[in-house]
Amino acid sequence: MKIFLLIFLACFCTGAFGIYIPKATNITNRKFPSTFIWGAATAAYQIEGAWDEDGKGESMWDRFVHSDPTHIDDRSTGDVACDSYHKWQEDIELLKQLNVKLYRFSVAWTRILPTGYLESFNQAGVDYYVNFVKALRAAEIEPMVTLYHWDLPQTLSEQGGWLNDSTADRFGDYARIVFKNLGPYVKLWATINEPKTTCTQGYASGEMAPGLKLVGDGIYQCARVQLLAHATAYHIYHDEFADQGGNVTIVIDATYNEPLTDSAADAEAAEWEFEFNLGWYANPVYLGDWPQIMIDRVGNRSKAEGLSQSRLPPWSKDELEFVKGTFDYFALNMYTAVAVNAIDEPPIGTGNYYLDKGTGTSYKPEWTPSIAGWLYSYPYGMRGLLNRVWSKYNPGSIYVTENGWATTEDLNDQGRLEYLQGYLSNMLDAILEDGVVVDGYTTWSLMDNFEWARGYTQRYGIIDVDFNSPNRTRTFKDSAKWYSQTAATYCLVDTCVD
Structure with a gap:
């Protein structure tokens, strides 16, 4: 299904950056609700740099990139990244110029507890983040704080990391410190970002830190411990800091799963794909227990494996x-x-999460590919997934906390602009037509940054960062100019109706 083709006409208005409003087809001209909150997102290791300054400890990502440069496509590291540790005031100015009122960022665990243990408490790290959230508040920007975005203290990683149940307790110790100190200024909390990606790529494929390949069993233990850690932090907040009046959840990543054909078999396969991905983490939190299809399939295959x-x-x-x-x-x-299709039951052999799923996946030719091999643009998928989450889990409120597009280094990033317009248009359809409550959106990403195993070869920022400059110069891309106007007008095109 083709949702959109955008036709861009030159249209520059006066303003600090020359606001750019594209002419578009098949993009809604209705306004977002006035209560909708526009924002942008980043993560500590990807932007902060200052990897060993002011008492910060070593994270598993520090060890991963330093121990073997070939782990990263361009042999780069996050040692300096965007240098946001030193340039945070400039970053807040950029957020103000974007007209956003919400900034999702993560705290580096190793700045607060360098070894992951209470006795390593680092006041300088606490002071840094307290000053930052105070400054965001002064700029009338709501902080959405993620406690963990993949940068586990290396000391804990050496003790098993997310395979060790005690890591959930250490996470609780860390969360309590952050809640106590930042809580007076923060009302939106996220405990753990994308636990599925940590487990599948860090503990199964070995592509990301800590680089383990435990695709049959460690991948599932990783999920269990991260969910226990999330729940530990959640209960600490509501038992000890409820008077702060904030809200807490976990961040779950998901794809929209479209049956490859109209067959009943492919429809069932798409459901299995949903449960083995989003349901894997959402079911225990929102409904209780693993999805039944996971219990059955992994259990049966484990038994057949002896x-x-x-x-x-x-x-x-x-x-x-x-x-x-x-x-x-x-x-x-x-x-x-x-696109998901049914397959014959995979042969029994060594345990493997991807064989446990029992599905085939691909992409449809009409979907638009990005330079990232896994990322295709299919805007209707946003509406479809929002409806699926809303109907299955009844969460009361949804925030879309990451959504973005990979490009090369280019200020004229029409591909990203088209992607954002299409996905946001379908999000608005879900809000206005389907009754899904989406309260806010933080695009990924505020600026180009260290993109994990891809290094700096893929750019997700709406703001360009010159990584060859010692100053890490920031420059608005066309998508940032458009996003600034959208956040100011609540309108995706140049003229909207109420």
Whole structure:
């Protein structure tokens, strides 16, 4: 289904950056609700730099990039990145110029507890983030704080990291410090960002830190421990800091899963794909327990492999009660869609999450590819996924906390602008036509940054960063000029109706 083709006409208005408003077809001209909150998102390791300054400890990503440069496509590191640790005041000015009222960023665990343990408490790290959130408030920008965006203290990683149940307790210790110190200025919290990506790429494929390849069992234990860590932080907040009046949840990434054909078999496969991805993490939090299809399939395949118990670790009754209901809203990261088809049952052999799923995935030829091999533009997928989350989990409120497009280094980033317009138009359809409550949106990303294993070869920012300059000069791209106007007018095109 082709949702949009955008026709851009030159249209520059006066303003600090020359606001650029594209002419578009098939993009809604209705306004977003006046209560909708526009924002942008980043993560500590990807932008801060200053990797060993002011008492900061080593994270598993510091170790990953330093121990073997070939882990990263361009042999780069996050040692300096965007230098936002030193340039945070400039970043706030950029947010003001974008007209956004919400900034999602993450705290570096290793700035607060350099080793992950309480005895390593670092006041300088606490002071840095307190000053930052105070400055955001003074600029009338709401901070949305993510406690963990993949930068586990290396000390904890060496003790098993997300395979070790005790990491959930250490996460609780860290969360309590952040809640106590930043809580008076923060009302929106996210505990763990994209736990699925941490587990699939850090503990299964080995592509990301800590580089382990445990695709049959470690991947599931990783999920279990991260969910326990999330629930630990959630309960600490509501038991000890409820008077702060904030909301807490976990951030889950997902694709929109479109059956490859109209067959019943492909429709069932698309449902399995949903449960083995989004449901894997959402079900325990919003409904209780793993999705039944995961319990059945992993259990049956484990038995056929000769194992005495399922590779998918069961929850105890107390754990189920502890994790279930640990949400105040739904935080959704959504970038792309996949086409899903039924396949023959994979042969039994060594345990493997991807064989456990029992699905085939691909992309449809009419979808627009980006330079990132996994990212295709299919704007209707945004509306479809929002409706699926809303109907299945009844979260009360959704924030889309990441959504963006990869390009090369180019200020004239029409591909990103088209992508954002199309996805946001479909988001608005879900709000106005389907009754889905989406309260806010933080695009990924505020600026170009260290894109994990891809280094600096892929740019997701609406603001360009010159990584060859010691000053890390920031420059608005066309998408930033458009986004600034959209955030000011609540309108995706040059003229909207109320």
